[in-house]
Structure formats: C-alpha cells, structure tokens
Amino acid sequence: MNSKIIRYLFGKVLIILGMLLLLPCLTALIYREQEGYMYLMVAVVTVLLGLLFSLKKPEDTVFYFKDGCFITALSWVIMSAIGAVPFVLTGEIPFYVDALFETVSGFTTTGASILSNVEALSHCSLLWRSFTHWIGGMGVLVFLLAIVPMNGGSHMNLMRAESPGPSVGKLVPKAGETAKILYVIYMGLTVLEFIFLVCGKMPVFDAICTSFGTAGTGGFGIKCDSMLSYSPYIQWVVTVFMLLFGVNFNAYFLVLFGQIKKALSMEEVKTYFAVIVGAVAIITFDVVKICGNFKDAIRHTSFTVASIITTTGFGTIDFNKWSVTSRLLLVSLMFIGACAGSTGGGIKVSRFIILFKTVKKELLSYMHPKSIKKIKMDDRPVEHEVVRSTDVYFITFVIIFVVSLFAISIDGKDLVTSFTAVAATINNIGPGLELVGPTENYAFFSPFSKIVLMIDMLAGRLELFPLVLLFYPVMWRDLLFSTIREKRKKKKID
Amino acid sequence: MFGKKKSEGFKIIIVGCGKVGTTLVSQLTREGHDITIIDKDQSIVNDVTGTYDVMGVAGNGASFTVLQDAGISDADLLIAVTDSDELNLLCCTLAKQFGNLSAIARVRTPDYSKETNYLRQKLGLAMIINPELEAALEASAILALPNALEVNSFAHGQATLVKFRLPEDNDLVGRTIASIGSSLKSNITFCAIERKGEVYIPSGAFTLEADDVISYVSNRRNASNFLTEIGYKSNKVKDAMIIGGGKGAYYLAEQLISMGIKVKIIETDKARCEELSLLLPKAIIINGDGIDQELLKAEGIQSAESFIPLTGIDEVNVLLTLHAKNVSDAKVITKINKINYNEVLDKLDLGSVIYPKFITSEAIVAYVRARQNSGKSSNIETLYHMFDSRIEAIEFKVDAASAVTGVPLKDLKRKDDVLVAFINRKGRIIIPKGTDSIEKGDTVMIVTKNTGFTDIQDILA
Numbered sequence: 001m002n003s004k005i006i007r008y009l010f011g012k013v014l015i016i017l018g019m020l021l022l023l024p025c026l027t028a029l030i031y032r033e034q035e036g037y038m039y040l041m042v043a044v045v046t047v048l049l050g051l052l053f054s055l056k057k058p059e060d061t062v063f064y065f066k067d068g069c070f071i072t073a074l075s076w077v078i079m080s081a082i083g084a085v086p087f088v089l090t091g092e093i094p095f096y097v098d099a100l101f102e103t104v105s106g107f108t109t110t111g112a113s114i115l116s117n118v119e120a121l122s123h124c125s126l127l128w129r130s131f132t133h134w135i136g137g138m139g140v141l142v143f144l145l146a147i148v149p150m151n152g153g154s155h156m157n158l159m160r161a162e163s164p165g166p167s168v169g170k171l172v173p174k175a176g177e178t179a180k181i182l183y184v185i186y187m188g189l190t191v192l193e194f195i196f197l198v199c200g201k202m203p204v205f206d207a208i209c210t211s212f213g214t215a216g217t218g219g220f221g222i223k224c225d226s227m228l229s230y231s232p233y234i235q236w237v238v239t240v241f242m243l244l245f246g247v248n249f250n251a252y253f254l255v256l257f258g259q260i261k262k263a264l265s266m267e268e269v270k271t272y273f274a275v276i277v278g279a280v281a282i283i284t285f286d287v288v289k290i291c292g293n294f295k296d297a298i299r300h301t302s303f304t305v306a307s308i309i310t311t312t313g314f315g316t317i318d319f320n321k322w323s324v325t326s327r328l329l330l331v332s333l334m335f336i337g338a339c340a341g342s343t344g345g346g347i348k349v350s351r352f353i354i355l356f357k358t359v360k361k362e363l364l365s366y367m368h369p370k371s372i373k374k375i376k377m378d379d380r381p382v383e384h385e386v387v388r389s390t391d392v393y394f395i396t397f398v399i400i401f402v403v404s405l406f407a408i409s410i411d412g413k414d415l416v417t418s419f420t421a422v423a424a425t426i427n428n429i430g431p432g433l434e435l436v437g438p439t440e441n442y443a444f445f446s447p448f449s450k451i452v453l454m455i456d457m458l459a460g461r462l463e464l465f466p467l468v469l470l471f472y473p474v475m476w477r478d479l480l481f482s483t484i485r486e487k488r489k490k491k492k493i494d
Numbered sequence: 495m496f497g498k499k500k501s502e503g504f505k506i507i508i509v510g511c512g513k514v515g516t517t518l519v520s521q522l523t524r525e526g527h528d529i530t531i532i533d534k535d536q537s538i539v540n541d542v543t544g545t546y547d548v549m550g551v552a553g554n555g556a557s558f559t560v561l562q563d564a565g566i567s568d569a570d571l572l573i574a575v576t577d578s579d580e581l582n583l584l585c586c587t588l589a590k591q592f593g594n595l596s597a598i599a600r601v602r603t604p605d606y607s608k609e610t611n612y613l614r615q616k617l618g619l620a621m622i623i624n625p626e627l628e629a630a631l632e633a634s635a636i637l638a639l640p641n642a643l644e645v646n647s648f649a650h651g652q653a654t655l656v657k658f659r660l661p662e663d664n665d666l667v668g669r670t671i672a673s674i675g676s677s678l679k680s681n682i683t684f685c686a687i688e689r690k691g692e693v694y695i696p697s698g699a700f701t702l703e704a705d706d707v708i709s710y711v712s713n714r715r716n717a718s719n720f721l722t723e724i725g726y727k728s729n730k731v732k733d734a735m736i737i738g739g740g741k742g743a744y745y746l747a748e749q750l751i752s753m754g755i756k757v758k759i760i761e762t763d764k765a766r767c768e769e770l771s772l773l774l775p776k777a778i779i780i781n782g783d784g785i786d787q788e789l790l791k792a793e794g795i796q797s798a799e800s801f802i803p804l805t806g807i808d809e810v811n812v813l814l815t816l817h818a819k820n821v822s823d824a825k826v827i828t829k830i831n832k833i834n835y836n837e838v839l840d841k842l843d844l845g846s847v848i849y850p851k852f853i854t855s856e857a858i859v860a861y862v863r864a865r866q867n868s869g870k871s872s873n874i875e876t877l878y879h880m881f882d883s884r885i886e887a888i889e890f891k892v893d894a895a896s897a898v899t900g901v902p903l904k905d906l907k908r909k910d911d912v913l914v915a916f917i918n919r920k921g922r923i924i925i926p927k928g929t930d931s932i933e934k935g936d937t938v939m940i941v942t943k944n945t946g947f948t949d950i951q952d953i954l955a
Contacts, residue, residue, distance in 0.1 A: 174547055175547050
C-alpha cells in the first residue's frame with residue numbers, strides 16, 4: 001500500500017473539513033453566538049493538522065482500489081470524530097459518544113438523533129448538523145477529486161469507494177471533471193430547493209437547513225416536530241426535492257445534455273418511480289381513515305413515502321400509528337432505498353433490479369438447464385462481475401444486519417424497535433418504528449449499542465466493503481509493513 | 495489547492511485497446527486529453543479504465559450507437575487501432591459522418607499500403623499509420639547508416655534525418671556550410687549543429703568544427719552517399735538475414751532490396767514462403783525453422799552482415815539477437831512488439847531496438863500535439879522535437895498560393911533561425927537551393943528555433 005499518498009490525501013480531507021467548519025462560524029457571527037468560537041477553534045486546528053499531513057506531496061501518486069477504500073473509510077471515521085468535537089465543547093451534547101452519534105448520523109445522511117429537544121441548540125450547531133448532511137450526501141472525497149488536480153489513473157479508485165451503487169461509471173472521461181459535474185448538479189438542485197422554500201415564506205435559516213437536509217437525503221430537522229408545522233406548500237416542495245435527490249444523478253447529466261428521452265428511459269429511474277407510486281397508492285388508501293380527508297392523506301403519505309424511500313427521514317406525521325400493512329410497507333421501502341448514484345442510502349433500486357433478474361434467470365435455468373441468458377439493464381448486458389458483487393453485497397448486508405441486531409438486543413428493547421433501529425441506521429434513514437419512531441429519538445440506547453449503530457450507519461453509507469476493510473487485519477498489516485519498508489529504505493539511502 | 499486548471503485537451507476516441515491503443519491512452523492522458531476508449535472486450539475496457547483516467551465503452555467501434563455512447567458528436571479526433579484494417583477504415587469513415595472531427599486509422603496489410611495516399615485523400619483521413627511499415631523504414635534506415643548516432647525517417651520514409659559526430663580528421667572541419675554545399679554532389683540540408691551544448695541552425699557562413707554533432711536531411715539514397723562522399727565510414731551492410739516472414743519482414747525486405755541490400759528470409763510456413771517468393775522475387779526465401787541453430791549456421795549466420803529477427807514472439811527475437819551477437823559480427827536489430835521490460839532489455843546489449851508500438855503512438859501523439867499547438871485550423875502535418883525540444887521540425891502543407899509560394903527561396907525574407915529543410919513535391923523530395931521555390935500543393939519541412947508556427951507564412955520576417 002502507498003502509505004504516503006494515504007497520508008497526503010488524508011491531509012487534504014482535513015483541510016477541506018476545516019474549511020467547511022467555517023460555515024457554522026459564519027452563522028455564529030450573524031447570530032452573535034458564543035458557540036462560534038468553539039467551531040473556529042476546531043476549524044483552525046483541523047486545517048493546521050491537514051497542512052501538516054499534506055505538506056509534502058509524495059512523488060509516487062499511484063494508488064489502488066484498496067488504498068482508495070482505506071482512505072475513504074478512514075476519512076469518514078476521522079471526519080465524524082472531529083465534527084463531533086464542537087458539540088461537546090459548546091456543551092450542547094455533553095457526552096462524546098452522543099456527539100459522535102449525532103455527527104456520524106449527519107455525515108452518513110442518516111438523520112437519527114439522540115437529541116430530544118433540537119430547538120434548544122444554537123443556530124450554528126443546527127446549521128452544522130444539517131451541513132454535515134450536505135457534505136456527506138455527495139461525499140467529501142468526490143469533492144476532493146473535483147478541486148484537487150491529480151494525475152494518474154487512480155482517481156476512479158476514490159470515486160468507486162465513495163459513490164453508491166453496484167457499478168460506478170463516469171459521465172465524462174476525466175474523473176475530476178465527472179466529480180465537478182456531480183457537484184454542480186448537486187449545488188444547483190440545492191439552490192433551487194432553497195429558492196422554492198423561501199418563496200413559500202419559510203425563514204431563510206430554516207430554508208438553508210432544510211435544503212441541506214433534503215439534498216443529502218439526511219433528515220435532521222431543526223424543529224422538534226420535523227416538518228409538521230410548515231405549510232402544505234413547503235411540505236410538497238420538500239417531498240418533490242427528496243424524490244429528485246433520490247434519482248440517479250446520471251439522469252440529470254443526460255437531461256443537461258438534452259437527452260431527456262434517454263434519461264426517462266433509465267430502467268432504474270422508471271422502477272424507482274413505479275415503486276413510489278405503488279407505495280403511495282396503497283398507503284393513502286389506509287391513511288385516509290386516519291386523516292379523514294383525501295387531500296391531507298395523500299400529502300402525508302407522499303411525504304412519508306418519499307422521506308423513507310430516499311432514506312431522508314423527515315416527518316410530517318407519526319406513522320407509528322398506521323396499520324401493520326402500511327408500516328411493513330415502509331420498512332420494505334427502507335431496504336429498497338434510492339437509486340444508485342444518488343445521495344440516498346438503502347440497498348438501492350438497481351441492486352434489486354439485478355437481484356430480481358437473477359432470480360428470474362435462475363427460474364429459467366430450472367426450466368431449461370442448458371439455457372444461457374445474460375442479464376440486461378437499460379438494454380446493456382450486466383457483467384457477471386457486477387451480478388456477483390451484487391449478490392455478495394446482499395449477503396454481506398444481511399450478515400451485518402443480523403449481527404448488529406443481536407448486538408443491540410442486549411439492551412433488551414422490543415423486537416420491532418431493535419429491528420427498525422438497525423434498519424433505519426444501516427439504510428441511513430433515521431426514524432424507525434415504536435421507540436425509535438418519527439417522534440422519538442435514539443438517546444435511550446446504551447453507548448455500546450450506539451457504537452454498533454454508528455458502524456452500521458458508516459457501513460451503509462460507504463456501501464459496506466470499504467468500512468469492513470477497516471476491520472480486516474490484513475489491511476492494517478499491509479499498511480504497517482509498507483510504512484516500515486519505506487522507513488528502512490530511507491535509512492539505507494541516508 | 496483550489497486552483498482550477500482549465501482543461502484544453504482534445505476529446506479523443508480510441509477504438510481498440512491492444513498494444514498500440516494502450517500505449518496511446520497512456521501517453522495522451524499524460525498530456526491532458528479527454529479520452530474515451532472503445533473495445534469489444536469488456537474486460538479489457540475494465541482494465542484500461544481501472545488503470546487510466548479515461549471513460550470506456552464496450553462494443554463494436556463501427557457501430558453507430560456505440561460511437562454515440564462514446565460521445566462522437568463532440569469529439570475532436572478518432573483513432574482506430576483495432577486488429578482489423580477494414581474495421582479501422584470503417585470506424586473512421588463512419589465517424590467522419592458525424593461532423594467535424596479528424597480520424598486516424600491504422601492500416602497494416604500490404605494490399606493497402608501502396609494505396610495509403612489514395613485512401614487517405616478519398617476517405618478524408620488525417621493520417622493512415624502503418625506500424626509495420628514504419629518499423630521497417632526505421633530498421634532499413636539504421637542498416638543503411640549503422641554508424642550514425644541517430645537516423646529518423648520522415649515523409650513516409652522518403653526523407654531521412656541523420657545525426658553524426660564530425661571526426662577531427664575530416665575534410666569538412668574548418669569549412670563553411672556554403673562552401674561545402676557547392677562542392678558536394680549529394681544534395682543535403684544541414685539542419686542543426688550542436689556544439690558544446692548549444693544548438694545552432696547554420697547559415698551559409700557557419701564554419702564546422704571537429705566534434706560537432708551534425709544533423710542533416712536528405713532523400714533516402716543521398717543520406718548514405720553524403721557520408722561516403724565526405725569520407726565518413728558509413729559501413730552500409732551488404733546483406734541481411736531476416737527471421738520470420740510476416741508483414742514486417744515483407745516491408746523491410748522490400749526496403750532493403752530497393753537499397754541494394756541482399757535479403758534472405760527464413761520462414762516456417764511453406765505457403766507463406768511461396769507467397770513471399772512471388773512478392774519479393776529478388777530475395778532468397780528459405781523454408782525452415784529460424785530458431786534452429788543448425789539451419790542458421792547452414793545459412794551462414796556467422797558471415798551475415800546484418801541479422802533481424804522478426805518473429806511474432808518477442809522472447810524469441812531477443813534470444814535470436816543474443817545468439818547472433820554471440821556467433822557473428824552482424825549488425826543486429828531487435829523488434830519488440832509487446833514486452834515491457836526496458837531496464838532489463840537495456841542491460842542485455844541488444845544493439846538497436848525497435849518498438850513498433852512506440853513508433854505508432856509517437857507519430858500519433860506528434861500529430862495531436864501539432865494540432866493542439868496550432869488550434870484546430872492548422873496546416874501542420876507533423877511536428878517533431880529535436881535536440882531536447884530546443885528545435886522544432888515542422889511539416890507544413892501548402893494548400894493555397896500565398897506570399898511564400900512562387901518566390902525563389904533566396905528572395906524570401908525569412909525570420910532568423912528558420913530553415914527550409916526539404917520540399918516534398920508529390921512524393922519527391924527536393925533539397926532546396928536558393929533558386930527553388932515553394933509551390934502550392936507542396937509539403938515543406940521547416941526547421942526552426944522559434945515555436946508556435948501554425949502556417950507556412952509564419953516563416954516570413
């Protein structure tokens with residue numbers, strides 16, 4: 001492994017994080033809040049650390065997929081660790097594990113909170129919470145790719161490690177340019193939502209935080225009742241934008257270049273919307289009974305379905321009170337998740353398409369044992385490698401899920417709570433059912449359970465394997481040895 | 495760190511990712527171009543996109559949809575280097591239908607090689623490249639002048655650029671360029687002279703000194719005649735033994751025969767031998783296994799003046815070269831197609847080594863560079879860098895009559911350090927004298943210390 005480039009890139013990540021921490025400082029300046037100093041302090045220290053790490057640019061800038069995964073996973077862990085510090089320093093979340101939980105939940109765009117009264121937070125902390133969603137949505141290493149010119153063909157290894165979906169493609173030949181285009185689309189949509197929200201008479205601060213939360217499909221609200229108290233117009237705007245951020249960004253790229261037809265014919269996008277329409281139809285039928293009128297029912301249902309399938313986690317209604325069928329449907333949506341290449345979490349629609357097609361292929365092979373059928377998506381053959389890794393992904397997901405469930409079961413909460421707590425974190429949604437329902441929070445879990453859930457959140461956001469690699473001893477041994485070898489070489493030269 | 499580097503690269507599509515394709519990807523990405531590759535083999539596409547910062551499309555490069563997926567509509571250049579000549583030509587012809595882009599095709603079959611110019615004009619291609627032929631030209635240039643420091647061929651082998659060191663006892667020492675020019679029979683142009691680390695473009699009054707590194711341009715035949723004339727031992731070989739009878743061997747044999755060198759080809763395949771004997775009536779074709787030491791001995795490897803193994807297998811070529819070095823004093827040339835162990839090969843003392851894939855990719859890269867230097871509407875055919883890029887040699891196409899055309903060179907007011915090295919008139923190389931003039935339709939090579947020339951008119955003061 002190339003430990004030097006890992007150190008270098010890691011330094012760059014810290015610098016970026018430090019810069020991003022200046023945004024809450026700015027907020028504090030506007031609202032004249034003392035908490036801002038804490039953010040400023042952390043920002044300065046982070047930037048200095050980053051400069052220290054990235055002072056010397058290594059000559060050998062080639063790194064491989066494993067290095068990419070390693071640096072990605074490690075960056076996310078350290079970013080969360082640093083991002084949590086201001087919460088503790090300001091005294092708003094006194095316990096570090098809680099603060100870490102909040103930050104991991106932010107960066108991974110989960111939106112699961114341990115706070116029972118968010119409104120008590122200072123403006124800068126509220127903004128930082130929502131801003132972590134925005135950073136985590138597209139990913140900080142993709143951002144790094146967009147702004148730091150790098151040579152060699154190694155860029156894809158970073159993008160592959162951080163981007164969601166079974167197979168990551170480029171939009172344009174250069175990875176750096178691809179990253180730029182992604183961020184431009186991301187920023188554009190965020191600004192668009194902000195404008196729509198402000199038009200709906202939402203206060204500017206609320207609109208900024210909500211836009212950040214929606215863009216990253218995060219779901220941290222700045223009100224205790226999440227989105228309930230806002231006007232129906234605002235709720236509809238948020239619904240639409242949640243859905244938009246759950247669409248594969250390749251579709252927007254195609255739209256930008258005038259290939260709307262091609263964008264609309266993307267199999268994943270079509271399936272995504274079909275699932276949404278289906279779910280809304282079924283649940284509305286159920287919710288009408290509770291709400292009393294169709295207009296409210298469809299608004300709340302659309303909002304909730306959008307919020308769950310895109311793994312955002314905003315709420316306008318307590319779906320804990322819905323019928324079993326509706327709740328079960330919501331839990332299913334949690335697992336399906338958004339499209340690959342979006343900012344959403346979950347297992348991803350395209351993986352399910354591939355899985356279903358594999359099952360169909362298997363059935364065919366029972367009928368005609370010698371038949372040969374290639375799985376296709378968007379009229380293109382899906383490589384065996386992608387099918388295989390999708391299968392393995394699914395199995396790994398189930399394993400991690402079950403292990404986590406056992407781990408938090410030690411707390412002795414009921415099965416629905418435990419199950420949905422894991423489901424809501426590993427799929428990066430936020431609210432689950434029963435004790436972790438939309439009006440509740442995660443504060444009651446033991447620190448151990450919280451750590452397990454944090455790992456789940458990171459695993460879910462980073463598509464399992466980069467994070468699992470961190471727990472793979474061979475990886476560390478490799479890194480250690482390469483560092484030692486470098487040192488020895490240096491000694492020899494001296 | 496937030497500095498943004500504007501990308502000014504071209505959008506290039508490369509069809510076929512074999513040896514040449516991959517070499518091109520590696521060189522062109524380094525120069526900052528946006529590259530999309532097309533290959534029918536998905537796993538190759540994966541490999542290349544995993545190693546280089548390029549986009550990949552799996553499919554047939556001659557298919558409309560595949561080309562569209564690769565973004566042909568706004569591409570600047572398409573390079574087709576698949577195994578098949580026909581596919582390459584088809585790719586380029588199709589691609590040209592999309593609009594304003596240049597296309598380069600690799601065409602190797604001897605059937606087409608005679609019609610290169612016709613094909614290029616009729617199909618509107620920027621370049622047709624034949625690595626086997628280029629490699630053969632380079633090899634023959636080396637065999638013609640084994641003692642020169644460097645030999646390069648230009649204008650599809652018609653012109654040769656030779657670099658040699660002037661010995662102390664030579665007649666030329668102390669004489670001016672002008673006086674040499676009038677006394678020589680062979681027509682050559684002195685292009686550049688390197689003396690104590692400085693490079694000069696010589697004028698008529700320039701005096702040569704011992705130990706100068708002189709490079710000159712001439713047509714192929716005169717390149718060696720000149721050296722003989724000035725009494726510099728060129729040691730041109732008289733015979734050549736070629737192992738393997740592939741396309742490369744055919745091209746090389748054809749060149750060597752035209753240079754008056756006797757050629758012997760050893761080839762295992764009987765049918766191919768018969769073919770070759772029809773194609774090359776002057777060559778001796780031996781049907782047998784070139785790896786067989788006894789056969790080599792029987793065919794006189796010990797006394798051969800040059801030995802060129804051209805089998806399809808690099809390892810065998812290297813081995814044969816080493817064997818030849820061992821048993822004879824022959825000048826050996828090794829052709830390496832694929833293997834990539836330069837450091838090891840350097841240590842082996844193989845003599846001259848030729849890499850067809852680099853010849854091809856360098857020619858293409860030079861073309862791209864020329865286009866890039868000069869914007870999109872340029873008359874530059876090719877651009878070479880000499881003496882560590884301190885001197886540029888540029889081939890200009892003269893499409894229209896202008897202030898430069900029709901005027902005797904001695905009356906043209908040129909910038910300093912600009913030299914007209916040769917004029918290529920319909921495939922004939924003219925080494926220009928003061929009375930010659932550039933005409934419409936010519937291709938002219940200019941040697942200069944200036945940079946950024948985009949048109950032949952730029953040479954005017």
